[in-house]
Amino acid sequence: MNWPATRSPRVNDQREGLNPRGPRDNDRRTRSDHEATRNRTGANKTRIEELQSRELEKGAHLRETNVDEHDLELDTDYLERLTKADGQTYYRTPDADDPLDRTDTTLAHGGLLPIQQLTRLDEDMRRSTTNSLPTRLAAKLWKARTDSTVGDNPWKNGCKSVREYVKASDLKHWIRRQEEGISEAYAKKLVSRTIDAVLELSKHRLAVSKQTERKNGLSYTECRLLVPSDAALPGETAASSETAGVHGES
Numbered sequence: 001m002n003w004p005a006t007r008s009p010r011v012n013d014q015r016e017g018l019n020p021r022g023p024r025d026n027d028r029r030t031r032s033d034h035e036a037t038r039n040r041t042g043a044n045k046t047r048i049e050e051l052q053s054r055e056l057e058k059g060a061h062l063r064e065t066n067v068d069e070h071d072l073e074l075d076t077d078y079l080e081r082l083t084k085a086d087g088q089t090y091y092r093t094p095d096a097d098d099p100l101d102r103t104d105t106t107l108a109h110g111g112l113l114p115i116q117q118l119t120r121l122d123e124d125m126r127r128s129t130t131n132s133l134p135t136r137l138a139a140k141l142w143k144a145r146t147d148s149t150v151g152d153n154p155w156k157n158g159c160k161s162v163r164e165y166v167k168a169s170d171l172k173h174w175i176r177r178q179e180e181g182i183s184e185a186y187a188k189k190l191v192s193r194t195i196d197a198v199l200e201l202s203k204h205r206l207a208v209s210k211q212t213e214r215k216n217g218l219s220y221t222e223c224r225l226l227v228p229s230d231a232a233l234p235g236e237t238a239a240s241s242e243t244a245g246v247h248g249e250s
Contacts (some may be wrong), residue, residue, distance in 0.1 A: 014121075056074060079093060081111035114203070116234065118139035132197070134194045152178075154173075154174040164178050164226075165224045168191050175191065206227055209220070
């Protein structure tokens with residue numbers, strides 16, 4: 001005669017012990033796993049940002065889509081955006097050439113100063129962009145400094161702490177050559193307005209100084225617009241502009 005199998009209380013207790021956690025315990029474990037995953041992700045992101053910061057400071061160019069520039073800790077105040085020949089946009093520290101020299105680069109429009117953006121426009125486009133004559137003159141003055149094909153360049157080479165400069169008196173004559181029919185009195189007014197426009201459009205990367213000069217035995221004060229040697233100009237280094245040199249006045 002076959003008797004039905006019975007389980008001892010001890011066996012039942014052992015089998016029930018194989019799955020001691022209930023629904024609440026499973027939820028708690030899931031939350032713990034999620035938290036651990038977030039912590040690992042955050043730690044990995046931090047490590048990646050540290051590596052990116054280190055590589056950028058070495059001069060690396062990093063693709064824009066891979067960089068969160070707001071979370072990087074860098075000595076520089078900003079990053080430049082540039083577009084390479086491959087059509088991709090990259091970040092770099094100011095004036096950092098690609099150490100691998102892999103492709104030609106051009107600064108993205110958004111990475112330029114406003115005055116550099118205006119300089120890239122032709123005369124008709126500048127007129128449609130702004131009806132301010134001092135603003136248009138400021139853009140033409142900047143282009144004369146950086147583009148030797150312009151020809152009429154009033155800038156002079158500086159030395160020591162000044163990369164380049166233009167005198168107010170030279171700027172007045174230059175304005176009259178650029179704008180036919182302008183009187184000397186009006187050109188004199190445009191000098192100060194053009195200088196103000198250059199300062200504003202360059203985000204005050206340039207400076208103004210006054211210096212005492214002598215002419216025909218008489219002394220007078222001459223105003224100058226200066227490009228400091230340490231000016232942070234996107235796409236330019238201390239000797240990158242076509243007018244840069246080692247002689248001149250400081």
